[in-house]
Amino acid sequence: MTRKIYQDAGSALAGLLHDGMTIISGGFGICGIPDALLKAIDETGVKDLTIVTNNPGLDGLGVGRLVNSGRIAKLIASYAGENATFAKQYLAGKVQLEYCPQGTLVERIRAGGAGIPAFFTPTGVGTEVAAGKEVRVFNGREYLMEQGIFGDLALIHAWKADSEGNLVYRKTARNFNPVMATAAKVTIAEVEHLVEPGEIDPDHIITPGIFVKRIVPLAHVEKHIEKRTVRERA
């Protein structure tokens, strides 16, 4: 029951990386990002990547690591603020950016993972997002056709896994992770806690192990806070 478990991020990535590949990465802001896997990818020097993620992390953190070392050819994201290095590269024409509304982005990934090549959504009708896309009317309302996304590799951060790859997430660190886990040829999950089969109540499993090919138990987890907001004690 240990065939899915890898010592570290570097060994879990062995044989999977090639220039020009499409990698989809979980996380929202820097919450629930597979940072150990992204760091290991950055260290391999693989390049011309298409990265699909909600936003490119912060400068030098998460997907921001790949931004800083110039490994990204194209980013598909809903938001690219809060990363000045990415903004600079984009404005200098060094990296392509495809803006995709967040709900459309996650639905494209969900569809890709569920064997659905395209779907119609009301989001973006009448905006620049609609440019070049088929519009159809259903029940008197216009909808845009959007296509599914399926990556070569999906990177996931989960809270708990068993050796089968059944995953549980923690609070808002769940975000895109369970959806992205379904939508790539190979999914690797870095996990904070590896437990024995049976320790996770099957009713509580969010991602069934069928979607997870490789598991990296993290020896050390460093989590960052993007905007620390607190209230005074009364």
Add this chain to the structure above:
Amino acid sequence: MPWSREQIALRAARELCDGFYVNLGIGIPTLVANLVPDGMAVQFHSENGMLGMGPFPFAGEEDPDLINAGKETITQIPTTSFFDSALSFGMMRGGHIDISILGGLQVSETGDLANWTIPGKMVKGMGGAMDLVAGVPRIVVVMEHMAKGEPRIVKQCNLPLTGKGVVDLIITDLAVFEVHAGETPSLRLIELAPDVTPAFVRANTAADYVECLA
């Protein structure tokens, strides 16, 4: 006297109803969370996968795994649920969220909203704003009436749109407008901030509207 940011938020809070599921944007809309009328219970939705948002944590109790859509640390409450982004946007696009209160850069006289980018000035993105306005049945926009001396309520937006014909109510520091789709004009001026005159609003609004002041 134009309304302050807090007073704009207070006026927006009057749009809430007991039992509503509510999505708040960043900026003035965030203030609405602290202004829910007494005796009313609403659940706040956060697009990154949470219903039932609590207040900011006490210092020392911040949790990196618990943030809102603005990436700020927050807390959970007894009614909180967590879910993935696809389900979260299903709630929005599917019309399950009752109301969204959002900031705006421009609103047109037919309810078009521009609030996600200023070309050449920002590399940001629409995030979840386009999905919200496409799916949430009631969209309230709160904003300053003017930006650098220019009206923000206009005949046609010249900034990239977030959605077409999506706004239901506009609350500014000067006035409140309703948008009635299909009517000409669609905009109705329904309230004024204290001591703000109809003529002053007319002079600072670049859109056609009718006055329906009580």
